[in-house]
Amino acid sequence: MSYVASRLSVVKPSASMAASQAAKALRAKGVDVIDLGLGEPDFPTPLHIIDAAHFAAKAGQTLYTAAAGTAEVREAVAGKFRRENGLDCTADDVVVANGAKQIIFNALMATLETGDEAILPAPYFVSYPEMVKLLGGTPVVVECPETTGFRLTPALLEKAITPRTKWLFLNMPGNPSGAVYSQSDLEALGAVLAKHPQVLVLSDEIYEHILFDGREFVSFGKACPELKDRTLIVNGVSKSYAMTGWRVGYAAGPGPLVKAMSTIQSQSCTSVCSIAQAATVAALNGPQDEVARFRHAFEARRDLVVDGIRKINGLTLSPPEGAFYAYIGCASLIGRKTPKGVTLEDDAAVANYLLNEGRVASVPGAAYGLSPYFRISTATSEEVLTEAIARINAAVARVE
Numbered sequence: 001m002s003y004v005a006s007r008l009s010v011v012k013p014s015a016s017m018a019a020s021q022a023a024k025a026l027r028a029k030g031v032d033v034i035d036l037g038l039g040e041p042d043f044p045t046p047l048h049i050i051d052a053a054h055f056a057a058k059a060g061q062t063l064y065t066a067a068a069g070t071a072e073v074r075e076a077v078a079g080k081f082r083r084e085n086g087l088d089c090t091a092d093d094v095v096v097a098n099g100a101k102q103i104i105f106n107a108l109m110a111t112l113e114t115g116d117e118a119i120l121p122a123p124y125f126v127s128y129p130e131m132v133k134l135l136g137g138t139p140v141v142v143e144c145p146e147t148t149g150f151r152l153t154p155a156l157l158e159k160a161i162t163p164r165t166k167w168l169f170l171n172m173p174g175n176p177s178g179a180v181y182s183q184s185d186l187e188a189l190g191a192v193l194a195k196h197p198q199v200l201v202l203s204d205e206i207y208e209h210i211l212f213d214g215r216e217f218v219s220f221g222k223a224c225p226e227l228k229d230r231t232l233i234v235n236g237v238s239k240s241y242a243m244t245g246w247r248v249g250y251a252a253g254p255g256p257l258v259k260a261m262s263t264i265q266s267q268s269c270t271s272v273c274s275i276a277q278a279a280t281v282a283a284l285n286g287p288q289d290e291v292a293r294f295r296h297a298f299e300a301r302r303d304l305v306v307d308g309i310r311k312i313n314g315l316t317l318s319p320p321e322g323a324f325y326a327y328i329g330c331a332s333l334i335g336r337k338t339p340k341g342v343t344l345e346d347d348a349a350v351a352n353y354l355l356n357e358g359r360v361a362s363v364p365g366a367a368y369g370l371s372p373y374f375r376i377s378t379a380t381s382e383e384v385l386t387e388a389i390a391r392i393n394a395a396v397a398r399v400e
């Protein structure tokens with residue numbers, strides 16, 4: 001008997017979670033593995049946010065809330081979008097969900113008809129294609145090579161659009177590449193989109209505060225206000241405020257879309273945890289100095305990793321412009337042999353070799369739609385990163 005519906009046959013579990021599981025399994029056998037698979041800030045949630053949650057719980061904010069989020073949280077999100085991103089936005093344009101992931105899932109659930117296409121510039125966040133497929137859509141992967149800074153160009157976009165295109169996904173700074181788009185990059189993409197009124201844009205800006213070298217973040221909504229009625233700006237507190245476990249994501253978009261997303265939510269999870277919503281109000285409206293401190297720490301780690309990886313013969317790394325990952329090129333290892341005589345056929349084999357022989361868990365580039373690379377998360381201490389780089393170096397040196 002099959003318990004599982006056929007719609008699941010096309011969906012893979014998350015590759016970064018799988019890498020972490022593999023690391024945990026080795027650890028359970030007593031092997032000392034450094035897990036650089038999963039991407040989440042290693043800092044505690046700032047204390048004033050925890051205090052706000054505590055206060056909310058004690059004050060009786062323990063009931064279901066409106067499906068789209070409390071009035072306070074939607075006002076706080078709209079204020080953040082106006083203040084930080086220059087968006088023309090009110091609380092009515094906002095919906096809150098259990099993480100940016102659920103926002104994206106709800107948006108696709110609300111809009112995709114079977115066979116509708118979603119353009120995914122690669123390398124992409126691992127969950128995008130799986131969500132698209134789960135909801136009956138067709139991912140259209142557009143490889144954005146390192147030579148374009150891992151960015152989608154207007155020419156690549158134009159080529160990928162068809163009459164069935166429903167969504168274009170953008171993610172900046174990007175997971176896994178760290179790529180950022182400038183105002184003029186976004187305007188150039190907007191000019192292409194202006195010719196194709198059937199295309200909606202999902203701009204995932206969850207890493208906006210983790211930006212390096214003095215760059216200024218430009219939201220897609222700010223660069224292309226003329227596309228407002230077909231743009232969904234996605235964000236959340238997970239990465240900026242070290243709140244991955246609180247599960248709060250949010251978005252601003254056209255009224256009918258936001259309403260449909262909130263209807264889906266009302267029938268699936270009712271609402272986001274009331275206490276986590278109160279914590280989100282404190283995160284968005286409260287002091288922002290911890291956000292700046294996290295950014296500094298991530299930039300120092302980025303520098304350490306770029307410096308260390310670039311010294312390893314056989315690996316390449318363009319300095320990530322934001323986020324907390326390094327997308328490491330391993331082209332020159334492909335086809336070579338490990339000390340055990342195994343040929344490294346692809347980046348999955350490289351990641352596997354680094355795990356089993358180097359004792360460092362990473363995620364192969366195949367999971368992000370652009371090979372041959374592997375991704376490490378840099379959201380861990382400088383000591384751990386230094387040790388991981390030494391292990392990667394030793395393992396790569398043993399490849400024949």
Ligand SMILES: Cc1ncc(COP(=O)(O)O)c(C=O)c1O
Nearest residue numbers: 099100101125175206236238249
């Ligand atoms: C690009 C991107 N979007 C969304 C998410 C998920 O965010 P959340 O924790 O808000 O669901 C992640 C998490 O890794 C991510 O990398």
